[in-house]
Amino acid sequence: MSTAAIPGAPLPVRTPGSRARGRHRRPERPEIPAGSPALLLAVPAAAGPESRSVVEELLSIVRSEQNGVLTAAGYLPTGGADGQQTGGTAAERTVAELLTEAAEAGLPTPVVVPLVPGPHGFLAELHALAAEYGAQVTDTLGPHPLLAEAVHVRLSEAGLARADRARLFAIATAADGVVLTTVGGQPAADAAGITGMLLAARLAVPVVAAALDIPGSVAEAVAHLKEMGAQNPALAPLVIGPEADAELLAAAAEESGCPSAAPLGAYQAVGQLVASTYLAALPAVAPEFGADEAEDADGTGPRGAGRHAAQ
Numbered sequence: 001m002s003t004a005a006i007p008g009a010p011l012p013v014r015t016p017g018s019r020a021r022g023r024h025r026r027p028e029r030p031e032i033p034a035g036s037p038a039l040l041l042a043v044p045a046a047a048g049p050e051s052r053s054v055v056e057e058l059l060s061i062v063r064s065e066q067n068g069v070l071t072a073a074g075y076l077p078t079g080g081a082d083g084q085q086t087g088g089t090a091a092e093r094t095v096a097e098l099l100t101e102a103a104e105a106g107l108p109t110p111v112v113v114p115l116v117p118g119p120h121g122f123l124a125e126l127h128a129l130a131a132e133y134g135a136q137v138t139d140t141l142g143p144h145p146l147l148a149e150a151v152h153v154r155l156s157e158a159g160l161a162r163a164d165r166a167r168l169f170a171i172a173t174a175a176d177g178v179v180l181t182t183v184g185g186q187p188a189a190d191a192a193g194i195t196g197m198l199l200a201a202r203l204a205v206p207v208v209a210a211a212l213d214i215p216g217s218v219a220e221a222v223a224h225l226k227e228m229g230a231q232n233p234a235l236a237p238l239v240i241g242p243e244a245d246a247e248l249l250a251a252a253a254e255e256s257g258c259p260s261a262a263p264l265g266a267y268q269a270v271g272q273l274v275a276s277t278y279l280a281a282l283p284a285v286a287p288e289f290g291a292d293e294a295e296d297a298d299g300t301g302p303r304g305a306g307r308h309a310a311q
Contacts, residue, residue: 040110061271143194177230
């Protein structure tokens with residue numbers, strides 16, 4: 001009989017349960033140490049309705065994944081007629097403004113997480129800016145199995161792939177080859193190839209990567225798939241959204257004549273990657289969290305730790 005059923009007995013007190021055991025358990029969320037720096041999400045675009053919508057939802061996912069983390073988003077400068085930064089709201093601060101404000105307030109220098117899945121042209125400028133403030137810049141979000149999952153989901157939402165291999169019903173519009181499109185030139189396409197291999201394993205169809213910002217790259221990739229026997233190739237953007245011009249995505253689909261899935265956007269796994277990348281940069285919490293959820297695509301360990309260490 002429980003104490004709650006005994007007249008006059010004190011109400012039972014709920015105590016924390018023991019940590020679940022076994023290889024399939026979900027790891028406990030580590031506590032953010034007091035005084036830890038904020039997470040500054042570096043957005044490779046100027047603030048606008050579409051970019052703000054994606055960024056704000058991703059930061060909401062990050063906060064739900066990790067209670068207690070302080071978050072902010074920094075955008076690229078918006079030039080006025082004289083090329084100077086134009087004024088913006090508190091939700092439209094640039095990376096430079098937020099780093100300056102933290103320094104002037106005597107706060108710990110934020111950890112800067114680039115909102116890109118791989119190499120991108122804005123990274124060199126971001127690293128140079130962060131170095132002026134002694135700020136740590138983490139690795140990009142990919143390559144990573146969670147990005148392959150996100151692309152798979154977007155393809156299934158567009159009717160271009162089965163949601164999972166357990167569902168064996170046929171889809172008339174299913175792609176028999178996928179071009180994984182990204183931005184950032186050939187370095188980005190090369191890095192996307194790793195995520196492409198993970199995606200190919202999920203879909204059981206050939207996947208090749210192409211750069212949207214290299215003329216002819218997508219068309220060449222589509223031709224390569226057709227040479228391999230693909231009759232219904234499709235495009236799958238490995239872009240979160242703000243880093244890619246929407247016109248590039250539309251032009252690639254029109255010129256190739258292939259259907260395309262949507263960008264990753266504020267998919268849950270992208271927010272999880274942002275959170276785990278930030279946590280891996282905090283030495284006090286990285287070992288526990290990173291062992292299960294912040295591994296490299298090759299499974300060797302936490303990503304982002306130790307690069308560009310804060311001064």
